[in-house]
Amino acid sequence: MKEVIVISGKGGTGKTSITAAFASLAQNAVIADCDVDAADLHLILEPDITTENNFSGGKTAVINTDKCIGCGKCANLCRFDAIHLDAKATGGGKKFSIDPISCEGCKVCVEFCPVRAIDFKDALNGKWFISKTRFGPMVHAKLGIAEENSGKLVCLIRQKAKEIAKEQNKDLIIVDGSPGIGCPVIASITGADLVIVVTEPTLSGKHDLDRVVDLTSNFGIKTAVCINKADINPEITEQIVEQAGKRNVKVIGKIAYDESFTKAQILKAAITEYTGGFIAGEIKKIWQEIIYNLG
Numbered sequence: 001m002k003e004v005i006v007i008s009g010k011g012g013t014g015k016t017s018i019t020a021a022f023a024s025l026a027q028n029a030v031i032a033d034c035d036v037d038a039a040d041l042h043l044i045l046e047p048d049i050t051t052e053n054n055f056s057g058g059k060t061a062v063i064n065t066d067k068c069i070g071c072g073k074c075a076n077l078c079r080f081d082a083i084h085l086d087a088k089a090t091g092g093g094k095k096f097s098i099d100p101i102s103c104e105g106c107k108v109c110v111e112f113c114p115v116r117a118i119d120f121k122d123a124l125n126g127k128w129f130i131s132k133t134r135f136g137p138m139v140h141a142k143l144g145i146a147e148e149n150s151g152k153l154v155c156l157i158r159q160k161a162k163e164i165a166k167e168q169n170k171d172l173i174i175v176d177g178s179p180g181i182g183c184p185v186i187a188s189i190t191g192a193d194l195v196i197v198v199t200e201p202t203l204s205g206k207h208d209l210d211r212v213v214d215l216t217s218n219f220g221i222k223t224a225v226c227i228n229k230a231d232i233n234p235e236i237t238e239q240i241v242e243q244a245g246k247r248n249v250k251v252i253g254k255i256a257y258d259e260s261f262t263k264a265q266i267l268k269a270a271i272t273e274y275t276g277g278f279i280a281g282e283i284k285k286i287w288q289e290i291i292y293n294l295g
Ligand code: SF4
Pocket: 063, 067, 068, 069, 070, 071, 072, 073, 074, 075, 096, 112, 113, 114, 115, 116, 117, 118
């Protein structure tokens, strides 16, 4: 079983549209959306959810107002300003409550409450799903608003995708990874067979590509580059090709700017479903390169 991860140094390079196109071209693949902080592959793939699960990435403190004596010690101790007097509390006396978005789960309040009135529970940080799509099974997630621990969720999604691939005898996993170089990206790429970096010919695209290649090199992961909208700035495209060459990273394709990408998105279609034209041909060639490089 092989795993190819599509990432980008920054958002907005067309990574997800290109991943959807790869999913449409793949045979016998499981699809995983690990861009959990801004998941949008589902907008094109329209998954039919078969299993829904809660995701807990940590713990959160909750005050039991029946036990709370209103001493305020927890509010004084909380370094994250998550505990305040609860104006809506009933039953008389000062009652405090914890804002779940601000709570960092440090457990200080739990330990120091004189009457043990604070519970420490699994936080509900989001949901993850197993779905059917027209291109094959898909594992994806929805992180709650202002929730963190997305690296842990990414690991979970990849693990479930591997289990499904094994169960259903699929020989390939295509992952839409997170942009940037932070924890979710590291969680997306570690142990992968091939990373495809989608970039664009802008100064920030060129700079961020360099940082991503630093990251993949550090983990010793085979990496290739795909330059999207390559014709909008041929000069920087050439600089990216040169920069990739110096770092022994193969440029497996250049895709010209094409409004068909937007039109396909509006119709919730992969570009390769929307058009059989030149652009679709270019992406098919890139996919063939990916299969070749996966070995
Ligand atoms: S420390 Fe305990 S008793 Fe005191 S306000 Fe906080 S929850 Fe209530």
